[in-house]
Amino acid sequence: MKKRITLSLLSTALLMGCISPSPMPLVGTDRDEKGCIPSAGYTWSELKQQCVQPFEIADIRLTDPENPPLAVYVILAEEQGKAEVFSANLPKNLILEAVKGGYAAKDKNLYLIKTQTGWELRKPTRS
Template sequence: MMFSSTAFAQLAPKGLGSDKDKHGCKASAGYTFSVIKNDCVRLFEQSIQLKEVDSKKSYTSNATIILSDDGQKAELFLPASEGSLILDKGASKKNTVYKKGKYTLTKVKKTYTLKLANKTVFKS
C-alpha cells in the first residue's frame, strides 16, 4: 500500500516536545498552564504538594497548589483533571481559608488541608 506524504505525516508519531497546548505548554516535557502565574509550570516543581489521604488504591496521588503573589487566590491542580480550579481567599480570623464550590483549602501554620464537601481528601 502506498501513502502520500500528507497521509504518512498524519500517521507518523509526533516528536517529543511537539505537543504544545493552546498556551504553548509542552505536556511531554511535564509542563501545564498556570492561570495564576500566566505561564507554563511543572507541577512537581511547585513548593505546595498535597498527598491523597485514605486512598484505597495501591498508589498515592498528589494535588498541587500555586498561590497568587498577593495571597488572595489559590490555584488547585488535581490528579486526572484537565486544567486547574481557582479558589478565593475567604474571611477567617484564625486560619487562611480558600474556597470554590465544594472545595475548601485551609492553611494552619505550615500545613495545608483540602476538603471536598467537608471530607479531607488531600493534606500536606
C-alpha cells in the same frame, strides 16, 4: 541451487536492513492551545500567566485524598488572595479565593485549609 537460495536470502536480508523505520515522534513537539508542552509536564497557570511545571514550582504539595499515590500541587498568589490547584482529578486547574483560614472554590466544593500541622484539602461534608 543452494548457493542461489542462500544468495537470495542474504540479499533480501541486506535490503531489509536498508529500510529506515518510521521516525518516532520527539518528546516536546506536542503543544496545547496555550503553547505548553504536556509531554514535558508543562501546563498553563492562570495565576502565573505562563506555562509551568506544577511539581517544580508548587508552594504546597499534598497527597491526593481521592488517589493517594498521586499528588496535588498548589501555587499561592497571596497578593491576589488566590490559590491555584493542580490535580489529576480535576478537568482543569481550579482557582480558589482567600477566605478566613485558607482558600475556597467559588462553588464551595473544595477548601484548602491551613491547620496547625500544615495544609489540607477538604470537601464539604454532606448532611
